[in-house]
Amino acid sequence: MDTTAKVSELLALAATRAVPVVRAIPDDRLGDPTPCADYDVRALVNHLLQVVVQFQELAAKRDSDFSATPDYVGEGGWRERFAVETGRLVDAWGEPGADQGTTGAMDMPAGTVGCMALLDLTVHAWDLARATGQEPVAVDERVVLRLTEAVEGMAPMARKMGVFGEPVAVREGASGVERLLAATGRDPYWVAGGGQ
Known part of the structure; x- marks a missing residue:
């Protein structure tokens, strides 16, 4: 596996997939359900924008604040703001030392925290594409490989904290992305309206 990619x-690869998905979300789909049972499209956009903003702070070894739930959609201009903030996220994690040492309230390894940002950007772009009837998001193989390894390490604690659900069964011959989502x-076979 290629683990040399920063x-x-x-994140830059994931951003090239996520930004067009968010830009293409129609206003009349904001109330639709998503593969994340706790979020409709509007709430998931707000959550993802909060992640993109707060993980910039974590890259700089500053405190993040996930306690508030900003309504970026309600403020307007959220599609462009997502593009801008995602670019800032990529830049923040590209700063020297961003992925070194520890960061966050739990003093986690910065590389792990960076992978958490990458995971959210990747899977929530998939969630939003599925929820709004867009084509499935193609995920770069290097992203899939890094996240598969990261999820294996995070999964026990993430499930305990309710961040991940229990693993879902996949079909024979499932792709790497399908296995990652599961x-x-x-x-990984969720579609808007409940069909398969």
């Missing part, structure tokens, strides 16, 4: 490089507790 987190910022992988490991986070998502149904």
Whole structure:
């Protein structure tokens, strides 16, 4: 497995997939359900934007604040803001030392925290594409490989904290992306309206 790619490089790859998905979300789909049972499209956009903003702070070894739930969608201009903030996220994790040492309230390894940002950007772009009837998001193989390894390490604690659901069964011959999604507790075959 190629583990030489920096987190910022992988975030840049994920961003090229996520930004067009968010830009293409129609206003009339904001109330639709998503593969994340706790979020409709609007709430998931707000959550993802909060992640993109707060993980910039973590890259700089500053405190993040996930306690508030900003309504970025309600403020307007959220599609462009997502593009801008995602670019800032990539830049923040590309700064020298961003993926070294520890960061966050739990003093986690910065590389792990960077992978958490990468995971959210990757899987929530998939969630939003599925929820709004867009084509499935193609995920770069390097991102899949890094996240598969990261999820294996995070999964026990993430499930205990309710961040991941229990793993979902996949079909024979499932792709790496499908296996990754399933490991986070998502149904990789979820489609809007409940069909398969």
